[in-house]
Amino acid sequence: MRSKLFVPGSRPELFPKALDGPADALSFDLEDAVAEDRKAEARTQVGALLRSAAAQASGKTLIVRVNAIDTPHFEADVAAVACEGLHLLNLPKAESIEQVMAAVAALETAERANGVTRPARLLLNVESPRGLRQAAAMAQAHARVAGLQLGFGDLFEPLGIARRDIANVHAAMFAMRLAAGEAGVFAYDSAFADVKDAEGYLAEAEMARRLGYLGKSCIHPSQVALAHRVFRPSEADIARALCVTEAAREAQARGVGAYLVDGRMVDAPFVRSAEAIVADAKRLGLLPER
Structure with a gap:
């Protein structure tokens, strides 16, 4: 909305x-x-x-x-x-x-x-x-x-x-x-x-x-x-969100709770925010469903 x-x-x-x-x-x-x-x-x-x-x-x-x-x-x-x-x-x-x-x-x-x-x-x-x-x-x-x-x-x-x-x-x-x-x-x-x-x-x-x-x-x-x-994610927002969600998947597989993405510490709140951006981008047709 x-x-x-x-x-x-x-x-x-x-x-x-x-x-x-x-x-x-x-x-x-x-x-x-x-x-x-x-x-x-x-x-x-x-x-x-x-x-x-x-x-x-x-x-x-x-x-x-x-x-x-x-x-x-x-x-x-x-x-x-x-x-x-x-x-x-x-x-x-x-x-x-x-x-x-x-x-x-x-x-x-x-x-x-x-x-x-x-x-x-x-x-x-x-x-x-x-x-x-x-x-x-x-x-x-x-x-x-x-x-x-x-x-x-x-x-x-x-x-x-x-x-x-x-x-x-x-x-x-x-x-x-x-x-x-x-x-x-x-x-x-x-x-x-x-x-x-x-x-x-x-x-x-x-x-x-x-x-x-x-x-x-x-x-x-x-x-x-x-x-x-x-009120739409920018290309930079989407790119970073994709990096964070991918890093989160890899970290989960390794059993790691906090980690670095492009030199910045990332943990659960940042992952939830990134997931919301990815979902928003897909809903708006800015990112293909995968």
Whole structure:
């Protein structure tokens, strides 16, 4: 999931183009992108799309960002979109274990009512100081939690924290990445609002990749190619990973636990990282299956 493109739930004319586009994942938004008087209409449209043959055949990860759990729209949103086509339910403004468990309960109820046999998982948005402080606990609250996602707008703007200060961005990214690591879930980067600033998007994406993030959100189709440029192993990454995995096989045969590859000490954590790079390269068609 290198790229995740937001699609307003109230814009059904955009749905076919998004399904046919290059983004790895689509996040149909019922929250900020939808006006209050169109919430019911949007949830109906997104629910119908998720159940369509086109959505099922797209091969994309399909996500819905519902309205926050303390709004009057939350339960109706979940009831409308809980179906076989939903992969991740994106919970905005998550701040506590209690909210996560309430979201799980609502999802389970909706799935039973809708006859769902393949349960969806949760992507929790970290968008407040409390949410960031509670991130690891929330991510460990239930097996349904698949990942954490940063939301810089809600996290920074109310506090007057400058988004363009790279130190601020890095601090929040680092804190959430450690929380995700503690919980054993993925970390996903925030959207970048200035669509015309490709260099700014790339700079944040590069930082996220160096911190071990899975990918970056996109608010415009033009940002998808930028995310794909960043979140892929380079030729040098692949070459080194292949050297490490081959050396690991030889070391295992000799009963050696730590060894040198190109003058650098390698042990189990480095091997796992190299194996992940090789698997990613194969998935993206950068390396033939062997």
